[in-house]
Amino acid sequence: MGARSAALDALFERTCIVPVLVVESLDDAEPLARALVDAGLPVLEVTLRTPVALQAIERMRRVPGAIVGAGTVLDARDLDAVARAGAAFAISPGATPALLRAGNGHVMPLLPGIATASDLMVARELGYRRFKFFPAESSGGVAALRSLAGPFGDVRFCPTGGIDAAKAPAYLALPNVFAVGGSWMVPANSVRMRDWAAIHALARNAAALRRA
Numbered sequence: 001m002g003a004r005s006a007a008l009d010a011l012f013e014r015t016c017i018v019p020v021l022v023v024e025s026l027d028d029a030e031p032l033a034r035a036l037v038d039a040g041l042p043v044l045e046v047t048l049r050t051p052v053a054l055q056a057i058e059r060m061r062r063v064p065g066a067i068v069g070a071g072t073v074l075d076a077r078d079l080d081a082v083a084r085a086g087a088a089f090a091i092s093p094g095a096t097p098a099l100l101r102a103g104n105g106h107v108m109p110l111l112p113g114i115a116t117a118s119d120l121m122v123a124r125e126l127g128y129r130r131f132k133f134f135p136a137e138s139s140g141g142v143a144a145l146r147s148l149a150g151p152f153g154d155v156r157f158c159p160t161g162g163i164d165a166a167k168a169p170a171y172l173a174l175p176n177v178f179a180v181g182g183s184w185m186v187p188a189n190s191v192r193m194r195d196w197a198a199i200h201a202l203a204r205n206a207a208a209l210r211r212a
């Protein structure tokens with residue numbers, strides 16, 4: 001197994017649920033990370049969708065127990081930026097050859113996004129064996145991952161996109177799924193209200209989910 005796959009497998013040994021976070025206000029970064037880590041979800045994906053995302057990664061990293069990665073990494077520039085911010089890993093919704101090559105030049109592991117067999121094969125040629133499957137629900141969901149297991153026996157996935165507490169168990173039951181990503185435990189409204197208790201409760205339920 002390659003070093004990147006081993007590093008990702010080691011990270012996701014600790015959890016099989018990845019909260020996908022959109023941090024609008026820097027003041028939310030620390031209490032949000034604390035609520036999730038305390039509830040049993042230590043691995044966090046901070047999307048680069050807001051202007052404060054890089055600073056949020058830096059702040060969340062200081063929360064004891066938090067393992068903070070970056071999402072929405074679209075190109076080599078984003079990859080360098082999140083590495084500088086101290087992200088433990090990077091996730092992209094899709095993949096380009098340039099991003100995949102840049103990922104090969106980083107110690108920080110990149111989890112590229114794929115939605116089809118052809119996407120996967122391009123990244124596989126460059127050494128990738130762990131992928132985000134995005135957007136999971138609209139790209140065929142559980143049935144698609146079951147089909148991909150045939151030709152790609154050495155590949156494992158983190159499906160994300162449209163998954164919630166009710167849908168997650170069917171994904172986690174698949175042998176080629178190492179984790180499930182999603183925002184269901186972090187409702188935008190709860191963040192706006194700074195209702196960390198509500199997020200903690202949803203995160204606790206998510207943390208009780210297990211791989212098969």
Ligand SMILES: O=C(O)C(=O)C[C@H](O)[C@H](O)COP(=O)(O)O
Binds near residue numbers: 047092160183
């Ligand atoms: O911003 C990114 O990098 C993304 O790839 C998208 C997110 O992973 C999904 O939007 C999360 O999906 P939901 O759980 O349906 O909210």
